[in-house]
Amino acid sequence: GENVEQHPSTLSVQEGDSAVIKCTYSDSASNYFPWYKQELGKRPQLIIDIRSNVGEKKDQRIAVTLNKTAKHFSLHITETQPEDSAVYFCAAILGYSSASKIIFGSGTRLSIRP
């Protein structure tokens, strides 16, 4: 079945530096890849997503890239700030049917050092 692997599990970067989180998926027919951010004690919230017909998408300091050939996608955060500290989850969805499942990665705990 579909599997999503996420790396690294923890990441610590200096404030102002960039952070990159990578995910790979197993089913080449996956077509939608959202990223969620979960701050401590709060619920996960969507921060950016990308569809399989697009190679890159940006929203201010965050960007997501997708390499369909290699079956991996990455989250890039530039000019990191303390409020970027959180757990980040990638996910992959196969298909558009009602019964399509979303598979989450295991999460990356990002810490921003002052």
Add this chain to the structure above:
Amino acid sequence: DVKVTQSSRYLVKRTGEKVFLECVQDMDHENMFWYRQDPGLGLRLIYFSYDVKMKEKGDIPEGYSVSREKKERFSLILESASTNQTSMYLCASSLPIGRGEQFFGPGTRLTVL
């Protein structure tokens, strides 16, 4: 604003008890989901529903059942709670899958003694 609410933030039950976790959404979303979240394991899908009275197994359905009698309400049932079901349970809702984000509830931290 989408609102997804869960019946309890914290719950303590004893082994063997029947446990009901309720989730309500107010955005007329077709899809609703139940996840459990454990450290290092991310969000694991237990069950989801894409319509009233419809349900699909997720990755870890064993020991759980669900009920969706009304569009806005999705219940997770632990028929006989066990200590390995101690976890954070998150409910979510969305438009039909792949068409947008999932909106999560605040979570229920369940402890089974």
